[in-house]
Amino acid sequence: MTEEQASPFKLALRRVMGRLARRDHTAQELRTLLADVPEAVVEQVLQHCRQQGWLDEGRLLEQAVHSRAARGQGPRKIAFELGRRGLSDDGIREQLHAEEYDWCALAAQLAQRRQGTAPLDLAARRRLMGFLQRRGFSQDQIHYALSSLSKKGSP
Known part of the structure; x- marks a missing residue:
């Protein structure tokens, strides 16, 4: 590697290391950071970071x-x-889809925390449904959460 090639590589690597020192980033985010650097240098920097274990998506x-x-x-x-x-x-x-995540149970816990001991009338059900939808739960997960609240509220 000549001195001309090493300089852009070192400068780009220094910028990337500054970002990776704060938190993990994706290769796409680092490519955006290095948008003004030649693509060949960007690929060298990303490959170096992967080899060092600094870039692990x-x-x-x-x-x-x-x-x-x-x-x-x-x-x-x-x-x-x-x-x-x-x-x-x-x-x-x-x-x-890893086994450690039970999304239905998580939705039910959030619904329980949000609703507390208040009765689950139609307006409360709608509010909870909107809340869980905004949080990113599917209709099946929301239905499970609301039905678990209904079961707890019934004698």
């Missing part, structure tokens, strides 16, 4: 799904957000 995907689920986000919202960040649809789908 599998790890990023696992951590992102786990943290978003812990914040009460549903699979649809998580998939949308991670897709926007440039992660593969197959990887997202695989991680969302």
Whole structure:
């Protein structure tokens, strides 16, 4: 590698390392960061980061799904957000269907926390449905959550 080639590589690598030091990023996000750098240099930097273990989209995907689920986000919202960040649809789908996530139970917990001990009348059901939809839960998961509330409220 000549001195002319090393300089853009080192500068680009320094920019990427500054970002990766704060949090994990996707290759797409790093490509956007390096939009003003020649594509060949960008590919070298990304390959170097992968070899060093600094750029691991599998790890990023696992951590992102786990943290978003812990914040009460549903699979649809998580998939949308991670897709926007440039992660593969197959990887997202695989991680969302991992055994550790029971999306119905999570929706039921959120509904229970949101509703508390108040009666579940029609208006409350609609509010809860909208809340869970905005959180990214499917109709089946929402139905499960609302039916679990109804069962708890009945004698």
